[in-house]
Amino acid sequence: MIWKTDTHQFTATICQRTGKTCPALAQVARAAVQAIATAAPATTAEFEVEGTADLTHCTQGCTARFQARPDRVRVYCGADPEVNGDCLNDYAELMFGSAFTTLPSHAISTPPCAMLQAEILAPRDPTPVESHATA
Numbered sequence: 001m002i003w004k005t006d007t008h009q010f011t012a013t014i015c016q017r018t019g020k021t022c023p024a025l026a027q028v029a030r031a032a033v034q035a036i037a038t039a040a041p042a043t044t045a046e047f048e049v050e051g052t053a054d055l056t057h058c059t060q061g062c063t064a065r066f067q068a069r070p071d072r073v074r075v076y077c078g079a080d081p082e083v084n085g086d087c088l089n090d091y092a093e094l095m096f097g098s099a100f101t102t103l104p105s106h107a108i109s110t111p112p113c114a115m116l117q118a119e120i121l122a123p124r125d126p127t128p129v130e131s132h133a134t135a
Helices: 021-040 083-096
Strands: 002-004 008-012 051-055 063-069 072-075 114-120
Touching: 002 083, 008 021, 008 063, 021 063, 021 072, 021 114, 063 083, 083 114
Parallel strands: none
Antiparallel strands: 002 008, 008 114, 051 063, 063 072, 072 114
8 A cells, every 4th residue: 555645655565464454554654754753853864763663553463663764764563573674674675665676585584464664755846837838
């Protein structure tokens, strides 16, 4: 599922346990986006935070891992706590990225049951009225 706000594009996979998108996962992503935006005046473009969140509204009772930075937030639901964050990022690139990438099959033995990515939208310059075609 893909949706946009004024500032971000959200892309979510279907939960492998429920067969639906996970509203609890979206709630964590929105909170992380808001936290990063709030911290922006006191941080740099390299600022990054990682952590976990219990998805209390999830019927499966999952724990999500997240990586948040000013341009992108990724949330991994049901990710193995032993898996390196870089491996999760590489796995997410397979799902969300536009470039051709590969990942060894043994890198993640148990993939996350669901993932969500929120990418910041580039600001759009308004088109001057005079450049619009007139009929």
